[in-house]
Amino acid sequence: MGSKKFFILTFGCQMNVYDSGRIAQILTARNYQPVHDPAGADLILLNTCSVREKPEKKVYSALGRFRTLKRKKPGLLIGVAGCVAQQEGEGLLARVPYLDFVLGTKELKKIPEILDRLERTAGRACAVALDGRIDPYRELPLFPAPGGPTAFVSTMQGCDNFCSFCVVPFVRGREVSRPSQDIREEIKALSEKGVKEVTLLGQNVNSYGRGTPGEPDFVGLLESIEKIPGIERIRFTTSHPKDLSAGLIGAFGRLSRLCEHIHLPLQSGSNHILERMNRGYTKEEYLERVQRLRAACPGISITTDIIVGFPGETEEDFRQTLEMLERIQFEEMFSFRYSDRPGTRASTFPAKIQEGSKQKRLTELQALQRGITQRRYKTWEGREAEILVEGPSKAGGEEKTGRTRANHIVNFPGASIAVGALVRVRIQKALAHSLRGELI
Numbered sequence: 001m002g003s004k005k006f007f008i009l010t011f012g013c014q015m016n017v018y019d020s021g022r023i024a025q026i027l028t029a030r031n032y033q034p035v036h037d038p039a040g041a042d043l044i045l046l047n048t049c050s051v052r053e054k055p056e057k058k059v060y061s062a063l064g065r066f067r068t069l070k071r072k073k074p075g076l077l078i079g080v081a082g083c084v085a086q087q088e089g090e091g092l093l094a095r096v097p098y099l100d101f102v103l104g105t106k107e108l109k110k111i112p113e114i115l116d117r118l119e120r121t122a123g124r125a126c127a128v129a130l131d132g133r134i135d136p137y138r139e140l141p142l143f144p145a146p147g148g149p150t151a152f153v154s155t156m157q158g159c160d161n162f163c164s165f166c167v168v169p170f171v172r173g174r175e176v177s178r179p180s181q182d183i184r185e186e187i188k189a190l191s192e193k194g195v196k197e198v199t200l201l202g203q204n205v206n207s208y209g210r211g212t213p214g215e216p217d218f219v220g221l222l223e224s225i226e227k228i229p230g231i232e233r234i235r236f237t238t239s240h241p242k243d244l245s246a247g248l249i250g251a252f253g254r255l256s257r258l259c260e261h262i263h264l265p266l267q268s269g270s271n272h273i274l275e276r277m278n279r280g281y282t283k284e285e286y287l288e289r290v291q292r293l294r295a296a297c298p299g300i301s302i303t304t305d306i307i308v309g310f311p312g313e314t315e316e317d318f319r320q321t322l323e324m325l326e327r328i329q330f331e332e333m334f335s336f337r338y339s340d341r342p343g344t345r346a347s348t349f350p351a352k353i354q355e356g357s358k359q360k361r362l363t364e365l366q367a368l369q370r371g372i373t374q375r376r377y378k379t380w381e382g383r384e385a386e387i388l389v390e391g392p393s394k395a396g397g398e399e400k401t402g403r404t405r406a407n408h409i410v411n412f413p414g415a416s417i418a419v420g421a422l423v424r425v426r427i428q429k430a431l432a433h434s435l436r437g438e439l440i
């Protein structure tokens with residue numbers, strides 16, 4: 001019998017990209033093969049995100065598109081995994097009558113069992129248990145296959161912080177760290193397959209090991225990964241400012257493979273809003289950490305997330321956020337309009353901000369940051385940088401693309417340069433979100 005085909009559509013964050021890699025490997029072990037066109041698939045899986053309203057809406061419109069395929073091919077299985085699946089559970093099966101299964105964020109191990117059942121008998125399945133501090137990867141037998149010289153590696157799942165706007169503690173569960181030995185084994189296997197750069201993932205990655213007896217803290221984990229042969233670069237995301245320890249700040253100056261970049265979500269520049277968000281730090285504390293990072297690691301690139309239009313955000317609160325952008329000079333910013341997320345405390349807060357005001361603030365914020373990013377990128381012109389070559393550039397032709405250690409995308413002519421090579425380039429020109437360089 002020929003192999004069946006699967007198509008995974010991934011929404012949202014890097015954690016979902018990692019999970020999709022693990023799902024792909026489970027399916028490959030069951031004699032499924034990946035296809036790029038859903039029309040050719042026997043199984044379509046949507047790995048979803050509900051952290052914001054927009055990606056969640058996209059899930060439903062994608063499901064609508066796949067309905068036509070199901071009509072043409074009745075044997076086609078359609079499943080939804082990830083945060084929307086966890087959040088909606090059985091309700092999703094009721095809402096989408098042609099959906100075959102729903103798989104929660106901690107239920108990847110159930111995929112073979114569910115497929116066995118659905119391939120043999122008509123029916124539907126829903127697995128969304130989220131109990132306890134269970135490592136969802138522990139019972140999965142295989143390591144993710146690398147798709148190039150860089151790879152994501154999950155270090156922990158869930159979150160105990162309960163920021164008032166965030167669904168993660170509800171859809172990914174409470175914080176659980178993977179055993180450090182599993183993480184190292186996975187990275188060693190990736191290194192043997194040619195991976196040179198790993199990005200350690202976790203919703204709150206810098207609290208790794210907390211409450212896990214016998215495991216190192218995050219700095220200890222970084223130190224042990226630094227020793228793995230073949231791994232030239234280590235990154236991590238996402239860090240919580242309140243858990244940014246002196247030890248971790250010092251590690252940026254001390255660990256040679258730890259790249260000079262940190263993503264440190266500020267969310268708001270107003271203490272009043274930070275408190276309502278339950279973020280656990282003030283803007284003064286955030287600024288102090290930025291200063292210490294820059295003292296420990298001059299040239300470190302700092303990127304951030306900002307939410308505008310949080311319930312109760314006044315014009316004055318918003319001005320304070322703009323002021324923080326001016327003071328800190330982030331390299332890049334990811335910004336979002338606040339949207340109510342089901343089950344969160346903030347969704348019950350009064351004083352909701354009108355969509356028009358949110359959009360106006362977002363536009364102003366993004367215009368300010370665009371200028372800052374341009375100025376920061378401009379400082380790279382004429383300088384040298386080490387690039388890890390990740391593949392052909394989007395422009396095609398003989399262009400290659402890669403990243404600096406500080407996480408800037410650099411495109412350069414490099415027909416003869418192999419993917420995975422570490423090369424030195426001189427930066428010629430700064431563009432809006434990338435740099436152009438030439439090989440030295």
Ligand code: SF4
Pocket residue numbers: 159160161162163166167168169203204240
């Ligand atoms: S730290 Fe806050 S924003 Fe980040 S995952 Fe946890 S609850 Fe959500």
